[in-house]
Amino acid sequence: MEKHVRRIGVFTSGGDAPGMNAAIRSVVRTSIHMGIECIGIRRGYHGLINGDFIPLDFGSVSGLSRRGGTMLYTARSEDFKAKEGQAKAASTCKLLGLDALVGIGGDGTFRGLLCLADQGLSVIGIPGTIDNDIACSSYTIGFDSACNTALECIDKLRDTIQSHERCSVVEVMGRRAGHVALNVGVACGATVVLVPEQEIDYETDVVEPIRRCRLSGQTHFMVIVAEGVEGGAYGVAQKIKEETSLDTRVTILGHVQRGGTPTSRDRIAATYMGYEAVRLLAEGQSCRVVAKQGNEYTSFDIHEALTMTKGLDPQTYTVMRTLTGIQQ
Ligand code: ATP
Numbered sequence: 338m339e340k341h342v343r344r345i346g347v348f349t350s351g352g353d354a355p356g357m358n359a360a361i362r363s364v365v366r367t368s369i370h371m372g373i374e375c376i377g378i379r380r381g382y383h384g385l386i387n388g389d390f391i392p393l394d395f396g397s398v399s400g401l402s403r404r405g406g407t408m409l410y411t412a413r414s415e416d417f418k419a420k421e422g423q424a425k426a427a428s429t430c431k432l433l434g435l436d437a438l439v440g441i442g443g444d445g446t447f448r449g450l451l452c453l454a455d456q457g458l459s460v461i462g463i464p465g466t467i468d469n470d471i472a473c474s475s476y477t478i479g480f481d482s483a484c485n486t487a488l489e490c491i492d493k494l495r496d497t498i499q500s501h502e503r504c505s506v507v508e509v510m511g512r513r514a515g516h517v518a519l520n521v522g523v524a525c526g527a528t529v530v531l532v533p534e535q536e537i538d539y540e541t542d543v544v545e546p547i548r549r550c551r552l553s554g555q556t557h558f559m560v561i562v563a564e565g566v567e568g569g570a571y572g573v574a575q576k577i578k579e580e581t582s583l584d585t586r587v588t589i590l591g592h593v594q595r596g597g598t599p600t601s602r603d604r605i606a607a608t609y610m611g612y613e614a615v616r617l618l619a620e621g622q623s624c625r626v627v628a629k630q631g632n633e634y635t636s637f638d639i640h641e642a643l644t645m646t647k648g649l650d651p652q653t654y655t656v657m658r659t660l661t662g663i664q665q
Pocket residue numbers: 350351352353382412413414415417418442443444445446447448449450452465466468
């Protein structure tokens with residue numbers, strides 16, 4: 338029998354990402370349009386355990402799309418990983434009259450949703466992470482904004498490394514995935530791009546491209562390193578210094594990449610995904626992650642989504658290797 342959804346709880350969880358607010362707005366407004374009530378759970382699973390919520394109506398999400406961060410705050414909750422925490426969260430849902438939840442976050446957030454589905458709730462996940470590392474979706478909310486923020490900083494750095502004829506080693510976010518590094522590297526015309534997915538041969542991947550650029554008359558060099566690369570930016574910079582004697586400086590971009598006004602790409606993806614999440618719930622579906630595949634928005638079973646893996650885009654990787662002059 339199809340389950341009729343009357344009240345949805347929406348929350349953000351894990352690391353924040355620009356565009357999460359646009360997704361919240363979309364969930365709220367789509368719910369209202371479909372005659373479903375919506376409330377906001379603050380601080381992710383932590384808020385679900387503690388009953389930390391706010392009512393959300395049409396006006397309360399007005400002007401939200403352009404705002405960075407998340408109006409619902411976000412958190413990581415160790416307590417929720419235990420059965421007692423999950424039971425408390427489920428009883429909060431019961432108390433609040435919730436029959437469905439929309440969680441905006443990454444894989445961990447989706448795993449958490451499955452625990453609440455076991456307690457009888459309908460659940461939908463929306464991929465919100467700057468890392469673009471959700472396997473079932475070609476795009477995750479926040480990725481474009483993070484890349485643009487990194488790019489803006491790197492363009493500024495380039496001015497000064499050009500003046501001083503230096504080598505800049507910039508660490509961008511991505512502990513397990515190099516999507517940000519690869520895209521930013523291609524966009525800024527980096528000399529070298531290093532990602533955690535690929536083993537590094539320092540001679541071929543780092544020293545040779547720098548030497549080649551030097552021989553062609555270049556006097557400054559931009560090296561982009563993903564956070565998860567062994568040794569990190571400092572380790573890479575040390576090796577470059579030893580091998581080339583270049584004046585090498587490290588910049589860790591860090592959390593600045595998580596903030597700022599979301600780009601149009603993020604606002605649009607977030608808005609579509611929020612709409613799709615509520616549409617699925619209204620249709621009586623549960624345990625699904627909204628995903629983007631090409632230009633289409635679709636969804637995957639959460640269990641299936643969590644078994645999927647995602648590599649770097651091979652075309653972008655080949656373009657990067659070609660333009661940095663590395664033999665394929
Ligand atoms: P990010 O991409 O930023 O890491 P994420 O959603 O993967 O986002 P996590 O910190 O892994 O971030 O997970 C968010 C929260 O989801 C955790 O703090 C925890 O409360 C819950 N969670 C994670 N894994 C599980 C699990 N296996 N079972 C139950 N809950 C989980």
